[in-house]
Amino acid sequence: MTSIGIIGSQGRMGVALAAAISEAGQRSCGVDKGGDVARLVAAADVFVDFSSPGALEATLDACLAARKPIVIGTTGLEERHHYLIDDAAKDIAVLQTGNTSLGVTLLAHLVREAAARLDADWDIEVLEMHHRMKVDSPSGTALLLGQAAAEGRGISLDRCSERGRDGVTGARGHGKIGFASLRGGTIAGDHDVIFAGPEEMITLSHRAENRMIFARGAVRAALWLIHQPPGRYTMPQVLGL
Numbered sequence: 671m672t673s674i675g676i677i678g679s680q681g682r683m684g685v686a687l688a689a690a691i692s693e694a695g696q697r698s699c700g701v702d703k704g705g706d707v708a709r710l711v712a713a714a715d716v717f718v719d720f721s722s723p724g725a726l727e728a729t730l731d732a733c734l735a736a737r738k739p740i741v742i743g744t745t746g747l748e749e750r751h752h753y754l755i756d757d758a759a760k761d762i763a764v765l766q767t768g769n770t771s772l773g774v775t776l777l778a779h780l781v782r783e784a785a786a787r788l789d790a791d792w793d794i795e796v797l798e799m800h801h802r803m804k805v806d807s808p809s810g811t812a813l814l815l816g817q818a819a820a821e822g823r824g825i826s827l828d829r830c831s832e833r834g835r836d837g838v839t840g841a842r843g844h845g846k847i848g849f850a851s852l853r854g855g856t857i858a859g860d861h862d863v864i865f866a867g868p869e870e871m872i873t874l875s876h877r878a879e880n881r882m883i884f885a886r887g888a889v890r891a892a893l894w895l896i897h898q899p900p901g902r903y904t905m906p907q908v909l910g911l
């Protein structure tokens with residue numbers, strides 16, 4: 671039996687993850703804000719982080735000291751967090767993703783394919799809606815889908831994204847990838863990638879009906895990651911997509 675340590679165990683995802691770990695016949699333990707992450711790391715075989723970007727540095731340090739692998743599902747990460755992850759991945763196995771579900775992993779593949787086939791006359795917009803308690807925007811998934819679209823087009827998302835339109839912003843930039851975020855209610859996570867072309871439109875969508883899809887995907891990733899050498903891994907590798 672594998673012991674999976676949960677960073678953010680009392681949160682919405684932490685609770686769903688504990689249920690998914692138990693469903694998979696594995697053992698869980700956890701830590702929350704103010705808790706002893708080094709103690710948790712000593713007690714488990716692999717870790718899943720669904721907490722807050724502020725927790726990441728200490729969590730990675732503890733995993734590095736113990737040479738143990740980690741799945742990072744927390745979103746709202748900044749560039750410096752990605753550098754920390756790249757550094758850690760030289761010594762331990764790390765998987766970071768904005769979405770651990772099978773459906774979104776496949777959707778990202780479809781978005782990359784569509785973007786590769788449609789020229790820049792097809793405007794790409796990523797629309798997401800989440801529950802009222804979500805603190806970061808755009809969602810990690812929206813950014814992941816935007817990245818897939820940019821890769822399909824062979825462009826850099828950093829240079830082509832259009833975010834936070836408000837007021838007289840001027841016409842939409844040609845070839846840009848736009849993002850829009852809605853917040854309300856208890857929605858677990860809805861994402862649409864819209865390809866708006868000349869006189870026709872394609873929408874690729876994913877609806878999360880509840881958090882167990884993320885939790886089950888995270889368990890699958892954690893159980894896969896313990897068998898991998900140091901490196902930075904992705905959900906398509908876990909799912910063989």
Ligand SMILES: NC(=O)C1=CN([C@@H]2O[C@H](COP(=O)(O)OP(=O)(O)OC[C@H]3O[C@@H](n4cnc5c(N)ncnc54)[C@H](OP(=O)(O)O)[C@@H]3O)[C@@H](O)[C@H]2O)C=CC1
Pocket residue numbers: 677678679680681682683684701702703704719720721722724725742743744745746767768769770771810884
């Ligand atoms: N990759 C994916 O598939 C998914 C990612 N997420 C992401 O996971 C994260 C958590 O989401 P959610 O569960 O809804 O959020 P919650 O706010 O419900 O839970 C976060 C938990 O993390 C704890 N926490 C905060 N800071 C620390 C810290 N420094 N060390 C340890 N624990 C800490 C919180 O404790 P306290 O309340 O005391 O602050 C809380 O228990 C978000 O970034 C979200 O976007 C969510 C769903 C799927």
Ligand SMILES: O=C(O)C1=N[C@H](C(=O)O)C[C@H](O)C1
Pocket residue numbers: 745768769800804805808809810811812858859860
């Ligand atoms: O905060 C959430 O709830 C979710 N966060 C992730 C994200 O930012 O994309 C994944 C999922 O959409 C739910």
